[in-house]
Amino acid sequence: MELLEQIGRQAKEAEPLLRTLSGEKKNQVLNQAAEDLVKHTDRILKANEKDMARGREKGMKAGLLDRLQLSPKRIEGMAEGLRQIAALPDPIGQVMEEHTPANGLRIRKVRVPLGVIGIIYEARPNVTADAFGLCFKTGNAVVLRGGSDALFSNQAIVEVLRETLTACGCPVTAISLLSDTSRETAAAFMKLNEYIDVLIPRGSAGLIATVVQNSTIPVIETGSGNCHIYVDEAADLSMAAEIVYNAKTQRIGVCNACESLVVHEKVKDAFLPLLADWLLDKQVELRGDERARAAVPMKEASAADWGTEYLDYILSVKVVDSLSEAIAHINRYNTGHSEAIITEDNSHAEQFLREVDAAAVYVNASTRFTDGFEFGFGAEIGISTQKLHARGPMGLEALTSYKYQIYGNGQIRR
Amino acid sequence: MELLEQIGRQAKEAEPLLRTLSGEKKNQVLNQAAEDLVKHTDRILKANEKDMARGREKGMKAGLLDRLQLSPKRIEGMAEGLRQIAALPDPIGQVMEEHTPANGLRIRKVRVPLGVIGIIYEARPNVTADAFGLCFKTGNAVVLRGGSDALFSNQAIVEVLRETLTACGCPVTAISLLSDTSRETAAAFMKLNEYIDVLIPRGSAGLIATVVQNSTIPVIETGSGNCHIYVDEAADLSMAAEIVYNAKTQRIGVCNACESLVVHEKVKDAFLPLLADWLLDKQVELRGDERARAAVPMKEASAADWGTEYLDYILSVKVVDSLSEAIAHINRYNTGHSEAIITEDNSHAEQFLREVDAAAVYVNASTRFTDGFEFGFGAEIGISTQKLHARGPMGLEALTSYKYQIYGNGQIRR
Numbered sequence: 001m002e003l004l005e006q007i008g009r010q011a012k013e014a015e016p017l018l019r020t021l022s023g024e025k026k027n028q029v030l031n032q033a034a035e036d037l038v039k040h041t042d043r044i045l046k047a048n049e050k051d052m053a054r055g056r057e058k059g060m061k062a063g064l065l066d067r068l069q070l071s072p073k074r075i076e077g078m079a080e081g082l083r084q085i086a087a088l089p090d091p092i093g094q095v096m097e098e099h100t101p102a103n104g105l106r107i108r109k110v111r112v113p114l115g116v117i118g119i120i121y122e123a124r125p126n127v128t129a130d131a132f133g134l135c136f137k138t139g140n141a142v143v144l145r146g147g148s149d150a151l152f153s154n155q156a157i158v159e160v161l162r163e164t165l166t167a168c169g170c171p172v173t174a175i176s177l178l179s180d181t182s183r184e185t186a187a188a189f190m191k192l193n194e195y196i197d198v199l200i201p202r203g204s205a206g207l208i209a210t211v212v213q214n215s216t217i218p219v220i221e222t223g224s225g226n227c228h229i230y231v232d233e234a235a236d237l238s239m240a241a242e243i244v245y246n247a248k249t250q251r252i253g254v255c256n257a258c259e260s261l262v263v264h265e266k267v268k269d270a271f272l273p274l275l276a277d278w279l280l281d282k283q284v285e286l287r288g289d290e291r292a293r294a295a296v297p298m299k300e301a302s303a304a305d306w307g308t309e310y311l312d313y314i315l316s317v318k319v320v321d322s323l324s325e326a327i328a329h330i331n332r333y334n335t336g337h338s339e340a341i342i343t344e345d346n347s348h349a350e351q352f353l354r355e356v357d358a359a360a361v362y363v364n365a366s367t368r369f370t371d372g373f374e375f376g377f378g379a380e381i382g383i384s385t386q387k388l389h390a391r392g393p394m395g396l397e398a399l400t401s402y403k404y405q406i407y408g409n410g411q412i413r414r
Numbered sequence: 415m416e417l418l419e420q421i422g423r424q425a426k427e428a429e430p431l432l433r434t435l436s437g438e439k440k441n442q443v444l445n446q447a448a449e450d451l452v453k454h455t456d457r458i459l460k461a462n463e464k465d466m467a468r469g470r471e472k473g474m475k476a477g478l479l480d481r482l483q484l485s486p487k488r489i490e491g492m493a494e495g496l497r498q499i500a501a502l503p504d505p506i507g508q509v510m511e512e513h514t515p516a517n518g519l520r521i522r523k524v525r526v527p528l529g530v531i532g533i534i535y536e537a538r539p540n541v542t543a544d545a546f547g548l549c550f551k552t553g554n555a556v557v558l559r560g561g562s563d564a565l566f567s568n569q570a571i572v573e574v575l576r577e578t579l580t581a582c583g584c585p586v587t588a589i590s591l592l593s594d595t596s597r598e599t600a601a602a603f604m605k606l607n608e609y610i611d612v613l614i615p616r617g618s619a620g621l622i623a624t625v626v627q628n629s630t631i632p633v634i635e636t637g638s639g640n641c642h643i644y645v646d647e648a649a650d651l652s653m654a655a656e657i658v659y660n661a662k663t664q665r666i667g668v669c670n671a672c673e674s675l676v677v678h679e680k681v682k683d684a685f686l687p688l689l690a691d692w693l694l695d696k697q698v699e700l701r702g703d704e705r706a707r708a709a710v711p712m713k714e715a716s717a718a719d720w721g722t723e724y725l726d727y728i729l730s731v732k733v734v735d736s737l738s739e740a741i742a743h744i745n746r747y748n749t750g751h752s753e754a755i756i757t758e759d760n761s762h763a764e765q766f767l768r769e770v771d772a773a774a775v776y777v778n779a780s781t782r783f784t785d786g787f788e789f790g791f792g793a794e795i796g797i798s799t800q801k802l803h804a805r806g807p808m809g810l811e812a813l814t815s816y817k818y819q820i821y822g823n824g825q826i827r828r
Contacts, residue, residue, distance in 0.1 A: 016745065020768060101790035105779055114801050115771075193626070197801055212607070216627055218802045239824045246826035331430065353819040354434060357529075365519055365822025374827070375818075376515035387528050387815035388612055388632045389803040401801035404789075405767040408779025410653045412660035413788070 004188055007176045008195030011116045011141040014171040018139045019113050021170070023090030026137055030086035033164040034079035037129060040160045041075050047156035048125065055149055067124050068150055078129040078157075081379075085133040088378045091396050092139045106407040111400050113139035115197035118189065120145045120211055122203035125153035132161055132175045134381050138399040141174050143196060145189055147203075148181035155179065190215035202382055205309070220389060220398070222382035225255035225337030226309045227367045230326045230352065232343035233264040237271050239364065240342040244315075245278040247340070247366040253311045255383060256338050256370040260306065260316045262326045265291065268319050272296040279315070288317035295319075306333045323348050327355045334358055336385045338367040359385060359392035418602055421590045422609030425530045425555040428585040432553045433527050435584070437504030440551055444500035447578040448493035451543060454574045455489050461570035462539065469563055481538050482564055492543040492571075495793075499547040502792045505810050506553045520821040525814050527553035529611035532603065534559045534625055536617035539567035546575055546589045548795050552813040555588050557610060559603055561617075562595035569593065604629035616796055619723070634803060634812070636796035639669035639751030640723045641781045644740045644766065646757035647678040651685050653778065654756040658729075659692040661754070661780040667725045669797060670752050670784040674720065674730040676740045679705065682733050686710040693729070702731035709733075720747045737762050741769045748772055750799045752781040773799060773806035 037044070048070040055065050097109040117140045121127045128144060135142035146154045154177055162172040178185060190199060190211060198218050201211040205224045212219055229247060231240045247258035263271055272295040276286065286298035287305050298317065305316040306329075320326045330339050340362035341352040349363040360370040370393060372380025377395030384390045390398035451458070462484040469479050511523040531554045535541045542558060549556035560568040568591055576586040592599060604613060604625060612632050615625040619638045626633055643661060645654045661672035677685055686709040690700065700712035701719050712731065719730040720743070734740045744753055754776035755766040763777040774784040784807060786794025791809030798804045804812035 015771075016769060019771070099790060101788065103783065103788055105783060105788075107789060112771075112801075213630055218632065218800060220802075236824075243824065243826055250827050328430075349821075355430060357429070357433070357526075358817065360818045360820060362820045362822060365820060365825040366827050368827035369517065369519060369820070369822075369825065370818075374515065374517055374519075375521060376513060386611075386632060387526075388634075391815050392818050401805050403772065404774045404784075404806050406774060406776045406779060406783070407763075408776060408783075410650075410657065411779040411783065412657055413664050413780050413782035 003180070004178065004185055004192065007143060007178065008116070008192045010173040011143050011176055012195045014141045014173040015113075015115055017171055018136075018141055018174055019092075021139060023092070025168075026090065026139070027086040029164060029168045029170055030082045030133055030136065032168060033129075033132075033161055034082040034086075036160050036164045037075055037079045037082070037157070040156075041072050044075055044153065044156045044160065045070055045072070047152040050152040051150055060149070064123060064149075068153070070125060070153060074126065078126050081126075081130055082133045085137050085379050088137065088396060090137070091400055096402055103411055104408070105411055108405045109402050110405050111397075112403050114399055114401050116141045116143060116195055117399065118143045118145070118192070118196040118199040118217065120186065120189070120199065120201045120203075120207065122147040122207060123149045125150045125157060127202060128154045128157045128177070129161070131381070134379055134396065134399060136174055138396050140399055141176075143176045143178070143189075145178045145181070145186055151179065151181060187214060190217060193217050200382060220382070220384055220394070221386040222384055222394075223255055224309050224335045224385065225257070225383075226259050226307060226333060226335045227256060227338045228260045228262055228330045228334060229258050229340045229342065229367065230262040230330065231264060231267060231271055232323065232341055232345065232348050233266040234345035234348060235264075235267060235271070235342040236344055237267060237274060240271060241275045241278045243340070243342060243364070243366050244275055247368050248279070248284060248315050249282045249313065250366075250368055252313060254368075255309075256367050257311070258315065258367050259309050260318065260333070262318045262320055262329060263292070264323075264326070265319055265321050268292065268295045272317070282313055285314045286317055287314065289319055291319035292317040309335070323351060327352060331355075331357050336387075337383065338362065338370040340365060340367050359383070417594070418592065418599055418606065421557060421592065422530070422606045424587040425557050425590055426609045428555045428587040429527075429529055431585055432550075432555055432588055433506075435553060437506070439582075440504065440553070441500040443578065443582045443584055444496045444547055444550065446582060447543075447546070447575055448496040448500075450574050450578045451489055451493045451496070451571070454570075455486050458489055458567065458570045458574065459484055459486070461566040464566040465564055474563070478537060478563075482567070484539060484567060488540065492540050495540075495544055496547045499551050499793050502551065502810060504551070505814050510816060517825055518822070519825055522819045523816050524819055525811075526817050528813055528815050530555045530557060530609055531813065532557045532559070532606070532610040532613040532631065534600065534603070534613065534615045534617075534621065536561040536621060537563045539564045539571060541616060542568045542571045542591070543575070545795070548793055548810065548813060550588055552810050554813055555590075557590045557592070557603075559592045559595070559600055565593065565595060601628060604631060607631050614796060634796070634798055634808070635800040636798055636808075637669055638723050638749045638799065639671070639797075640673050640721060640747060640749045641670060641752045642674045642676055642744045642748060643672050643754045643756065643781065644676040644744065645678060645681060645685055646737065646755055646759065646762050647680040648759035648762060649678075649681060649685070649756040650758055651681060651688060654685060655689045655692045657754070657756060657778070657780050658689055661782050662693070662698060662729050663696045663727065664780075664782055666727060668782075669723075670781050671725070672729065672781050673723050674732065674747070676732045676734055676743060677706070678737075678740070679733055679735050682706065682709045686731070696727055699728045700731055701728065703733055705733035706731040723749070737765060741766060745769075745771050750801075751797065752776065752784040754779060754781050773797070
């Protein structure tokens with residue numbers, strides 16, 4: 001625990017220096033870090049092999065082992081990620097607004113780093129380099145608490161990055177990794193308000209819920225997506241089938257995949273058989289209410305299905321009598337992530353866009369586009385499902401705050 | 415506790431309607447509410463008299479009794495506050511950004527309400543009308559937990575506001591007040607994540623710390639200000655004395671009052687006697703380090719003084735050898751609120767603005783200007799001392815979030 005305090009304090013001590021680094025300097029460090037990661041591929045792979053061996057011993061599942069495994073190509077991918085971050089414009093120092101109220105003060109709102117960012121994540125070691133890149137570019141120090149399964153890999157990556165920082169004359173505590181991956185230390189980490197300005201959990205719904213429940217540090221909640229597509233009575237049905245197919249099956253384990261279909265009564269008999277045909281090749285299991293089952297044979301949906309993020313080849317199907325009923329259903333069960341309407345009717349589209357409460361609301365497009373890169377942000381630290389601070393895909397700006405710089409010439413308050 | 419759940423759920427249920435109210439309708443309600451508050455002055459004063467009688471019985475201090483007391487003039491002030499909020503532009507629905515990335519989707523970032531805002535505050539009943547006005551204007555429902563000392567007054571104000579809402583055809587649960595002011599209910603309120611989107615504590619440092627420690631709902635931390643003024647070696651000393659006098663004495667019980675003076679060694683002998691002269695009429699107690707005491711007789715500052723927000727006629731005085739030392743001292747002890755430098759040297763001013771970590775950093779002006787009205791925001795829900803979501807004076811925009819509305823024509827993810 002004392003070590004934890006020390007890590008937090010040292011990260012905080014790096015803050016003043018990181019805050020004032022020029023954009024040019026930061027990009028030089030990021031490009032150097034990319035080069036160094038590639039140069040030290042063997043060293044990182046050796047550490048990763050230790051994690052892999054331990055994982056296999058523990059009987060870790062193939063999917064998890066795959067996420068844990070590094071390769072020269074994956075390390076090159078991490079390096080490329082850093083180079084891409086270097087190529088983005090520096091948000092720090094940007095003047096966001098400037099005005100002079102009646103008191104004559106010149107007030108400038110200027111973008112600044114958040115300070116020290118804590119990131120709690122699970123087994124993917126590429127997050128380590130990625131989180132460093134995003135935090136460093138925005139002038140923040142980062143304290144990482146990765147999963148125990150990836151500890152050796154994470155340590156090796158952090159060592160290389162710290163060597164780069166030293167070589168470039170920057171404080172090594174710009175990045176720190178908790179080597180104690182116990183629950184007790186994680187719990188204490190979530191209460192380190194004195195040193196950590198914001199905590200971002202990345203991983204399973206369970207991990208995120210634990211952080212939200214236990215952290216006294218402000219949290220940016222990312223993650224779970226119970227995303228709906230509503231096929232309106234005025235939908236182009238073949239477009240609808242293609243979009244649902246894409247949103248459901250293009251990648252199933254992601255938060256922006258479609259989990260639930262809502263269909264207008266008037267088109268269910270034409271649409272559901274068409275969709276069932278599309279979904280056949282991926283053997284998607286449909287679970288529907290009574291009217292959906294009357295249109296196409298499928299399993300019966302239980303009440304729990306409406307609120308479930310399957311992350312699997314399963315889709316729930318609800319039939320509604322009106323757009324308003326569709327919106328009410330979605331607002332009741334969604335997780336504030338991504339929702340879509342398929343319609344050719346503009347007034348229906350506008351009502352859906354206005355009334356559905358989610359980070360991203362689509363007309364005639366797949367929910368799979370909710371992503372920092374697809375949104376053109378050039379990078380992404382996660383997708384926020386909360387309304388405070390940042391909502392939806394979070395790019396570099398989500399890792400910044402602002403301050404007011406005020407120029408006076410002797411003003412006093414009357 | 416069941417009642418608490420019910421209050422939360424009903425506030426959440428009002429959300430879809432509040433979200434879509436037109437600006438015109440909201441302003442009509444706010445102006446009507448102002449009129450109704452004035453019309454029901456007697457009723458509100460009668461309720462307030464019950465609180466006052468109980469307060470006097472309990473031996474409440476004169477200052478607290480004064481904050482609790484309402485009068486026709488104070489009720490008119492509450493009404494005027496609502497009228498001013500009505501006159502402000504409606505932030506909801508504003509298109510903040512619009513762009514089309516390579517995938518051809520048209521992405522609009524649109525300002526939306528936060529949802530349901532919880533406000534926990536102490537004895538001032540005017541906060542009740544004020545919080546309603548700000549939240550209603552921004553399309554949010556508000557759930558209030560006021561202090562037990564003001565319960566009758568708060569209930570009367572909420573009753574009047576709910577009558578206005580009914581008369582205007584709006585959901586009464588746009589505003590709710592917890593009538594159970596026990597600690598247990600407050601604790602449960604802070605964990606009502608299902609219904610409350612953000613919690614804003616307004617009041618003493620102790621209240622705010624309790625909320626930060628116990629809430630699982632995202633909190634906007636407001637409040638405590640250990641504000642410094644640094645008198646640089648290149649300062650106009652008479653301007654410095656006038657500004658310190660203003661920031662220390664114009665109003666002592668507020669978060670943007672100056673609590674600590676930092677003086678450059680080179681000017682301490684000229685400046686401190688001059689300042690002591692200014693402060694004489696308010697009998698301000700100075701507490702200094704060794705060098706400050708050598709320049710002017712004053713009490714000795716203890717280590718605890720540097721971190722103390724006095725809210726009283728007391729000022730700590732620290733002498734430094736350089737601008738950098740001043741900045742380091744301020745960054746160590748400040749609460750991220752408001753800090754000022756008095757200097758005629760532009761490069762010193764720029765370094766101070768860049769390196770001091772606070773919501774508002776001033777050159778040659780009093781820290782007392784950190785305020786939503788002085789900043790020209792037209793209204794204020796509080797002053798944020800955190801970096802997430804909102805920093806510094808929070809106007810209407812601090813009570814909003816955004817969503818992405820995305821227009822496609824059949825796009826799927828490849």
